[in-house]
Amino acid sequence: MVRDPTATESLPTAKEICAALDDPDCREIIRNLEEPMTASELKTSCDIPQSTLYRKLDLLTESTLLEESTEIRRDGHHASKYAIAFEEISLQLDEDNELTVAINRPPQTTDERLASLWSEVREEV
Numbered sequence: 001m002v003r004d005p006t007a008t009e010s011l012p013t014a015k016e017i018c019a020a021l022d023d024p025d026c027r028e029i030i031r032n033l034e035e036p037m038t039a040s041e042l043k044t045s046c047d048i049p050q051s052t053l054y055r056k057l058d059l060l061t062e063s064t065l066l067e068e069s070t071e072i073r074r075d076g077h078h079a080s081k082y083a084i085a086f087e088e089i090s091l092q093l094d095e096d097n098e099l100t101v102a103i104n105r106p107p108q109t110t111d112e113r114l115a116s117l118w119s120e121v122r123e124e125v
Contacts, residue, residue, distance in 0.1 A: 017103075029056055029057065065086055067083050068080050
């Protein structure tokens, strides 16, 4: 299950964020995501084997560094698109000398806010 980057109850740990950012393939994916892209488009631009690419996309979406959306196609073959879900990441030490992470995310568009609202309504029904 992919985490919702905007959900506060499922924030990733500093360890998860650091693990994703420490991975060279994950950093290559982030570098190439100037706009939302499908896995196929990323495979071409990053030159990462397909099985590895999907594992890295899972790692990045689980750590909420990427956001996954579905591109609806007329032919019925829908595709996932991936986009960067952060603007800035800060690591800090708390009062117990534990590493904490703060993620600055881009503001949601009106469409994204509406989709979140409908998703919440569906969960309650």
